[in-house]
Amino acid sequence: MPSGPIPQEVLLLKIRILLEREGRLYQKKTRVFARPAQAGERVDTLTSDGLETTNTAQAGDMLVRNQTQAGEHYLMPAESFAKRYRHLQALDDGWAVYQAVGRVWAIQLTPERLCTLELPPVFEFIAAWGSPMTAREGDFLVTPEDASEVYRIAQKEFGETYEPAG
Numbered sequence: 544m545p546s547g548p549i550p551q552e553v554l555l556l557k558i559r560i561l562l563e564r565e566g567r568l569y570q571k572k573t574r575v576f577a578r579p580a581q582a583g584e585r586v587d588t589l590t591s592d593g594l595e596t597t598n599t600a601q602a603g604d605m606l607v608r609n610q611t612q613a614g615e616h617y618l619m620p621a622e623s624f625a626k627r628y629r630h631l632q633a634l635d636d637g638w639a640v641y642q643a644v645g646r647v648w649a650i651q652l653t654p655e656r657l658c659t660l661e662l663p664p665v666f667e668f669i670a671a672w673g674s675p676m677t678a679r680e681g682d683f684l685v686t687p688e689d690a691s692e693v694y695r696i697a698q699k700e701f702g703e704t705y706e707p708a709g
Contacts, residue, residue, distance in 0.1 A: 573611075591612060
């Protein structure tokens with residue numbers, strides 16, 4: 544059992560085999576709102592089950608707001624955002640509407656998978672941006688198709704925003 548947050552690279556290696564064997568490809572079924580973030584802007588990502596992570600914007604980052612009941616906000620580097628989203632419509636308050644174009648590989652953290660990964664029902668890992676991220680049994684561990692990073696999407700928000708890729 545880990546004594547502190549699991550490093551990003553370690554968790555990515557741990558789940559890679561499970562993703563290859565049991566992962567499914569998903570696509571975002573909802574649109575998002577986004578705007579350029581201000582460098583230094585601090586964003587607390589809050590989901591239906593509480594604080595997921597905290598991040599501080601770098602120059603060029605995009606602030607994204609999901610269309611979920613929790614309305615969680617998160618930051619994405621401009622390059623990643625440009626690969627994963629397509630602009631649909633500008634809004635008058637600096638925000639715009641975007642459609643996801645990228646897909647993700649995901650596995651749900653079932654009790655059996657947590658046991659296979661030798662992880663407790665609640666654990667922390669270091670997100671790609673260097674801050675701790677909490678994952679819980681039932682949540683999804685997700686990686687973009689290029690497997691460049693791993694992050695958590697809470698179970699409720701995953702159901703509200705993703706569907707199997709067609």
